[in-house]
Amino acid sequence: MTTVPEHVAAGLRAMEVEVPSWAYGNSGTRFKVFAQAGVPRDPYEKVADAAQVHRFTGAAPSVSLHIPWDRVEDYGKLTQHAEDLGVRLGVINANVFQDDDYMLGSVTHPDPRVRRKATDHLLECVDVMDATGSTDLKLWFSDGTNYPGQDDIRARQDRLAEALREVYDRLGDDQRMLLEYKLFEPAFYTMDVPDWGTAFAHCIALGEKAEVVVDTGHHAPGTNIEFIVATLLRAGRLGAFDFNSRFYADDDLMVGSADPFQLFRILHECVVGGAVTAESTVRFMLDQCHNIEPKIPGQIRSVMNVQESTAKALLVDHDALAAAQSAGDVLGANAVLMDAFDTDVRPLLAAFREEQGLDPDPMAAYAASGYADAIVADRVGGTQAGWGA
Ligand code: LRH
Numbered sequence: 001m002t003t004v005p006e007h008v009a010a011g012l013r014a015m016e017v018e019v020p021s022w023a024y025g026n027s028g029t030r031f032k033v034f035a036q037a038g039v040p041r042d043p044y045e046k047v048a049d050a051a052q053v054h055r056f057t058g059a060a061p062s063v064s065l066h067i068p069w070d071r072v073e074d075y076g077k078l079t080q081h082a083e084d085l086g087v088r089l090g091v092i093n094a095n096v097f098q099d100d101d102y103m104l105g106s107v108t109h110p111d112p113r114v115r116r117k118a119t120d121h122l123l124e125c126v127d128v129m130d131a132t133g134s135t136d137l138k139l140w141f142s143d144g145t146n147y148p149g150q151d152d153i154r155a156r157q158d159r160l161a162e163a164l165r166e167v168y169d170r171l172g173d174d175q176r177m178l179l180e181y182k183l184f185e186p187a188f189y190t191m192d193v194p195d196w197g198t199a200f201a202h203c204i205a206l207g208e209k210a211e212v213v214v215d216t217g218h219h220a221p222g223t224n225i226e227f228i229v230a231t232l233l234r235a236g237r238l239g240a241f242d243f244n245s246r247f248y249a250d251d252d253l254m255v256g257s258a259d260p261f262q263l264f265r266i267l268h269e270c271v272v273g274g275a276v277t278a279e280s281t282v283r284f285m286l287d288q289c290h291n292i293e294p295k296i297p298g299q300i301r302s303v304m305n306v307q308e309s310t311a312k313a314l315l316v317d318h319d320a321l322a323a324a325q326s327a328g329d330v331l332g333a334n335a336v337l338m339d340a341f342d343t344d345v346r347p348l349l350a351a352f353r354e355e356q357g358l359d360p361d362p363m364a365a366y367a368a369s370g371y372a373d374a375i376v377a378d379r380v381g382g383t384q385a386g387w388g389a
């Protein structure tokens, strides 16, 4: 039987993937949402589905919430519900992009009334964190402009900084602000936080509790994401990942499906930068939608893809790599990395799971569990994953 090297097992144990509540509801494109039978009807059922991903992978112990999609009366009750199911509530995602008021922006809107409303929502999300014990507030702004001259680019940055400062000052000692950037969409001319440099500049101005989120689908094609990761880790400002795959834009497909080599390169930088350790504060989250595939298996497959790339990254022979690099051995150094990437780690991961008392094949184990049939029978009239809600 395959033995798992101790350093690889330690890294895999440290690799906890956080799943998003919105992955379990119906989703689609602006052309069509294909409803699936058995999808959750409320946040409690979303958490229950998320718990299945952890049950079969052992690697997904927390679930991110999105407010107001996951707004409930009693957050203490939802927190307890998660604990009863063996998981916990994770990052709180703010949503200042779905009200009619936000057509011209939220915290960067020219009208102070709209800015106040948006900032108040961000503050409400910190209240939710207090109630759930979540330590991280994730902010993504759809704010931007479509036409040159539409608004003052610099004034919008000032308004953004002002809102971020107010929310930052409201954070508790153990709470962080995670700022996510996105190149385009929904705005097509300027986004107010379009890239890691803008996010980083705001985080530096705010203070140590502000860190950057790298959503792998939020860059121009061809962007070297692992370079961004290395740079942010070096500066101590990589807060979290939103993992997903893309072929064209913000496709939100399963992580590791479009370009497993890119995922490996990103995770290699995470290993080098000390982010795949028990002490690391970098959160590895999924931000995906499963428009045409079943959702819980889609999440299980995604967690497995992250684990496979993590195992490969942990298998890189760092001594050999350093020796080749310092000798200027270009081909040798590249070969060390490719040797790890080309390793079939599936037997290693099966052995790792067995050591943890899990089924070596999470996809088959979930399929055999009967959970999918049970939710189809139990749940009637599931909701859309926020986007249309
Ligand atoms: C924006 C985004 C952001 C949102 C999520 C639903 O495209 O990546 O993280 O909160 O999608």
Ligand code: MN
Pocket: 140, 180, 215, 242, 287
């Ligand atoms: Mn995201």
Ligand code: MN
Pocket: 215, 217, 218, 250, 287
């Ligand atoms: Mn996105």
